[in-house]
Amino acid sequence: MLFFRSEERVRAWCAARGAPVRPLVTMDQLWRMAVTWYSTRLEGESRRPRVDEMRAVFAGIGLEGDFWDPTADSFG
Amino acid sequence: MSVEFDVRVKMAVYGLFAETGRRPAPEEVASRAGLDSAQVLAAYKDLRAQRLLLLEPDGRTIRMAPPFSGVPTQHRVEVDGIEYFANCAWDALGIPAALRMPGRVRSRCEESGAPLVLEVGRQGPEASAWRFHCLVPAARWWDDLVFT
Secondary structure (H helix, E strand, C coil): CEEECCHHHHHHHHHHHCCCCCCCEEHHHHHHHHHHHHCCCCCCCCCCCCHHHHHHHHHHCCCCCHHHCCCCCCCC | CCHHHHHHHHHHHHHHHHHHCCCCCHHHHHHHHCCCHHHHHHHHHHHHHCCCCEECCCCCCEEEECCEECCCCCEEEEECCEEEEECCHHHHHHHHHHHCCCEEEEEECCCCCCEEEEEEECCEECCCCCEEECCCCHHHCCCCCCCC
16 A cells, blocks of 8 residues: 555556556545544544445445455455 | 453553554553453464454564554654554555644655655645555455554
Protein backbone atom coordinates (compact mmCIF):
# COMPACT_ATOMS: atom_id res chain seq x y z
CA MET A 1 0.00 0.00 0.00
CA LEU A 2 2.05 2.83 -1.38
CA PHE A 3 1.97 6.47 -2.40
CA PHE A 4 2.62 7.60 -5.97
CA ARG A 5 2.96 11.09 -7.34
CA SER A 6 0.60 10.46 -10.27
CA GLU A 7 -1.21 7.77 -12.23
CA GLU A 8 1.66 7.78 -14.71
CA ARG A 9 4.08 6.90 -11.93
CA VAL A 10 1.87 3.99 -10.88
CA ARG A 11 1.78 2.66 -14.43
CA ALA A 12 5.56 2.96 -14.80
CA TRP A 13 6.16 1.21 -11.48
CA CYS A 14 3.81 -1.65 -12.36
CA ALA A 15 5.23 -2.03 -15.88
CA ALA A 16 8.77 -2.27 -14.53
CA ARG A 17 7.67 -5.20 -12.35
CA GLY A 18 5.23 -6.88 -14.69
CA ALA A 19 2.57 -6.22 -12.08
CA PRO A 20 -1.07 -5.39 -12.76
CA VAL A 21 -2.29 -1.85 -12.30
CA ARG A 22 -4.90 -1.97 -9.57
CA PRO A 23 -7.64 0.61 -8.98
CA LEU A 24 -6.18 3.98 -8.03
CA VAL A 25 -7.35 5.77 -4.91
CA THR A 26 -7.36 9.53 -4.37
CA MET A 27 -6.24 11.14 -1.13
CA ASP A 28 -9.84 12.05 -0.31
CA GLN A 29 -10.94 8.43 -0.77
CA LEU A 30 -7.98 7.24 1.31
CA TRP A 31 -9.00 9.62 4.10
CA ARG A 32 -12.49 8.11 4.15
CA MET A 33 -10.94 4.66 4.43
CA ALA A 34 -8.61 5.83 7.20
CA VAL A 35 -11.44 7.39 9.19
CA THR A 36 -13.64 4.31 8.84
CA TRP A 37 -10.92 1.93 9.98
CA TYR A 38 -9.20 4.00 12.63
CA SER A 39 -11.20 6.91 14.03
CA THR A 40 -12.38 4.81 17.00
CA ARG A 41 -9.29 2.60 17.28
CA LEU A 42 -8.19 4.16 20.57
CA GLU A 43 -11.56 3.42 22.18
CA GLY A 44 -12.22 0.30 24.21
CA GLU A 45 -15.09 -1.10 22.21
CA SER A 46 -13.70 -0.37 18.76
CA ARG A 47 -13.28 -3.17 16.22
CA ARG A 48 -12.37 -3.59 12.60
CA PRO A 49 -15.29 -3.17 10.16
CA ARG A 50 -17.14 -6.37 9.35
CA VAL A 51 -17.08 -7.71 5.80
CA ASP A 52 -20.44 -6.22 4.90
CA GLU A 53 -19.37 -2.89 6.37
CA MET A 54 -16.15 -2.96 4.37
CA ARG A 55 -18.08 -3.53 1.14
CA ALA A 56 -20.43 -0.65 1.98
CA VAL A 57 -17.55 1.70 2.77
CA PHE A 58 -15.69 0.89 -0.42
CA ALA A 59 -18.83 1.16 -2.53
CA GLY A 60 -19.72 4.45 -0.87
CA ILE A 61 -16.52 6.04 -2.11
CA GLY A 62 -16.70 4.49 -5.57
CA LEU A 63 -14.41 1.48 -4.99
CA GLU A 64 -16.27 -1.54 -6.30
CA GLY A 65 -15.50 -4.86 -7.94
CA ASP A 66 -13.74 -8.04 -6.85
CA PHE A 67 -10.52 -6.25 -5.94
CA TRP A 68 -12.28 -4.52 -3.06
CA ASP A 69 -14.40 -7.50 -2.01
CA PRO A 70 -12.97 -8.96 1.24
CA THR A 71 -14.35 -12.40 0.34
CA ALA A 72 -13.69 -12.59 -3.42
CA ASP A 73 -11.51 -15.44 -4.66
CA SER A 74 -11.01 -14.05 -8.15
CA PHE A 75 -9.82 -10.66 -9.19
CA GLY A 76 -10.53 -9.01 -12.48
CA MET B 1 -8.34 -14.81 28.11
CA SER B 2 -11.38 -12.74 29.05
CA VAL B 3 -12.84 -10.06 26.85
CA GLU B 4 -12.26 -7.59 29.66
CA PHE B 5 -8.54 -8.39 29.75
CA ASP B 6 -8.32 -8.14 25.97
CA VAL B 7 -9.83 -4.65 26.07
CA ARG B 8 -7.51 -3.54 28.87
CA VAL B 9 -4.48 -4.79 26.96
CA LYS B 10 -5.65 -3.22 23.71
CA MET B 11 -6.22 0.12 25.41
CA ALA B 12 -2.80 -0.07 27.04
CA VAL B 13 -1.01 -0.93 23.78
CA TYR B 14 -2.74 1.76 21.77
CA GLY B 15 -2.51 4.33 24.54
CA LEU B 16 1.23 3.83 24.92
CA PHE B 17 1.76 3.94 21.16
CA ALA B 18 -0.23 7.17 20.97
CA GLU B 19 1.70 8.78 23.83
CA THR B 20 5.20 7.81 22.73
CA GLY B 21 5.20 6.88 19.04
CA ARG B 22 6.98 3.61 19.77
CA ARG B 23 5.96 0.05 20.53
CA PRO B 24 5.61 -0.81 24.20
CA ALA B 25 7.20 -3.86 25.80
CA PRO B 26 4.88 -6.44 27.36
CA GLU B 27 6.02 -5.29 30.81
CA GLU B 28 4.96 -1.71 30.05
CA VAL B 29 1.61 -2.94 28.78
CA ALA B 30 1.18 -5.10 31.87
CA SER B 31 1.89 -2.16 34.15
CA ARG B 32 -0.58 0.09 32.31
CA ALA B 33 -3.28 -2.60 32.16
CA GLY B 34 -2.85 -3.79 35.76
CA LEU B 35 -2.07 -7.34 34.62
CA ASP B 36 0.99 -9.56 34.58
CA SER B 37 3.09 -10.25 31.50
CA ALA B 38 1.68 -13.75 31.00
CA GLN B 39 -1.82 -12.31 30.88
CA VAL B 40 -0.69 -9.68 28.40
CA LEU B 41 0.85 -12.28 26.09
CA ALA B 42 -2.32 -14.35 26.23
CA ALA B 43 -4.37 -11.30 25.29
CA TYR B 44 -1.97 -10.59 22.40
CA LYS B 45 -3.09 -13.87 20.81
CA ASP B 46 -6.73 -12.81 21.00
CA LEU B 47 -5.96 -9.37 19.60
CA ARG B 48 -4.06 -10.97 16.73
CA ALA B 49 -7.12 -13.06 15.96
CA GLN B 50 -9.17 -9.87 15.92
CA ARG B 51 -6.62 -8.36 13.50
CA LEU B 52 -5.80 -5.57 15.94
CA LEU B 53 -2.20 -6.65 16.50
CA LEU B 54 0.61 -8.29 14.53
CA LEU B 55 3.51 -9.76 16.49
CA GLU B 56 7.10 -10.56 15.63
CA PRO B 57 7.99 -14.28 15.50
CA ASP B 58 8.99 -14.18 19.18
CA GLY B 59 5.31 -13.81 20.06
CA ARG B 60 5.89 -10.91 22.47
CA THR B 61 7.21 -8.01 20.38
CA ILE B 62 4.66 -5.86 18.57
CA ARG B 63 5.29 -5.40 14.85
CA MET B 64 2.05 -3.60 14.11
CA ALA B 65 -0.83 -2.19 16.08
CA PRO B 66 -2.51 -0.69 13.02
CA PRO B 67 -2.20 2.12 12.11
CA PHE B 68 0.97 2.28 14.25
CA SER B 69 4.15 0.47 13.20
CA GLY B 70 6.52 -0.98 15.76
CA VAL B 71 9.46 -0.57 13.39
CA PRO B 72 10.72 2.38 11.31
CA THR B 73 9.13 2.68 7.86
CA GLN B 74 9.16 5.13 4.98
CA HIS B 75 5.84 6.54 6.18
CA ARG B 76 6.42 9.06 8.95
CA VAL B 77 3.62 11.01 10.60
CA GLU B 78 4.04 13.92 12.99
CA VAL B 79 1.16 14.76 15.29
CA ASP B 80 1.39 17.20 18.19
CA GLY B 81 5.19 17.01 18.29
CA ILE B 82 5.37 13.21 18.31
CA GLU B 83 6.73 11.24 15.36
CA TYR B 84 5.05 7.98 14.46
CA PHE B 85 5.79 5.34 11.85
CA ALA B 86 2.87 4.02 9.82
CA ASN B 87 2.70 0.55 8.31
CA CYS B 88 1.63 1.74 4.87
CA ALA B 89 0.14 4.67 2.98
CA TRP B 90 -3.36 3.92 4.28
CA ASP B 91 -2.13 3.84 7.87
CA ALA B 92 -0.22 7.10 7.33
CA LEU B 93 -3.58 8.83 7.10
CA GLY B 94 -4.94 6.50 9.73
CA ILE B 95 -2.71 7.92 12.45
CA PRO B 96 -4.20 11.46 12.38
CA ALA B 97 -7.61 9.81 12.04
CA ALA B 98 -7.00 7.63 15.11
CA LEU B 99 -5.58 10.49 17.17
CA ARG B 100 -8.25 12.88 15.89
CA MET B 101 -5.67 15.60 15.51
CA PRO B 102 -4.03 17.39 12.59
CA GLY B 103 -0.79 15.89 11.36
CA ARG B 104 1.89 15.98 8.70
CA VAL B 105 2.59 12.88 6.60
CA ARG B 106 6.06 12.48 5.13
CA SER B 107 6.61 9.69 2.65
CA ARG B 108 7.71 9.24 -0.95
CA CYS B 109 6.59 8.29 -4.44
CA GLU B 110 7.49 4.63 -4.73
CA GLU B 111 8.39 4.99 -8.42
CA SER B 112 10.28 8.28 -8.57
CA GLY B 113 11.37 8.71 -4.98
CA ALA B 114 9.88 12.20 -4.95
CA PRO B 115 9.16 13.29 -1.38
CA LEU B 116 5.58 13.56 -0.21
CA VAL B 117 4.67 16.07 2.46
CA LEU B 118 0.94 16.03 3.08
CA GLU B 119 -0.80 18.18 5.66
CA VAL B 120 -3.78 16.43 7.20
CA GLY B 121 -6.38 18.46 9.06
CA ARG B 122 -9.20 17.27 11.27
CA GLN B 123 -11.43 17.04 8.20
CA GLY B 124 -8.92 15.39 5.93
CA PRO B 125 -5.85 15.99 3.78
CA GLU B 126 -5.09 19.10 1.79
CA ALA B 127 -5.89 18.97 -1.93
CA SER B 128 -3.42 16.64 -3.62
CA ALA B 129 -2.93 14.87 -6.94
CA TRP B 130 -1.04 12.01 -5.29
CA ARG B 131 -2.50 8.52 -5.53
CA PHE B 132 -2.66 5.41 -3.39
CA HIS B 133 -2.07 2.04 -5.03
CA CYS B 134 -2.18 -1.46 -3.60
CA LEU B 135 -1.21 -4.61 -5.50
CA VAL B 136 -2.90 -7.02 -3.09
CA PRO B 137 -6.68 -7.56 -3.30
CA ALA B 138 -8.72 -6.93 -0.15
CA ALA B 139 -9.39 -10.62 0.44
CA ARG B 140 -5.66 -11.26 0.83
CA TRP B 141 -4.53 -8.25 2.84
CA TRP B 142 -3.91 -10.24 6.01
CA ASP B 143 -2.26 -13.21 4.27
CA ASP B 144 1.04 -11.31 4.52
CA LEU B 145 0.32 -7.98 6.11
CA VAL B 146 3.94 -6.82 6.05
CA PHE B 147 4.06 -7.24 2.25
CA THR B 148 0.59 -5.75 1.80
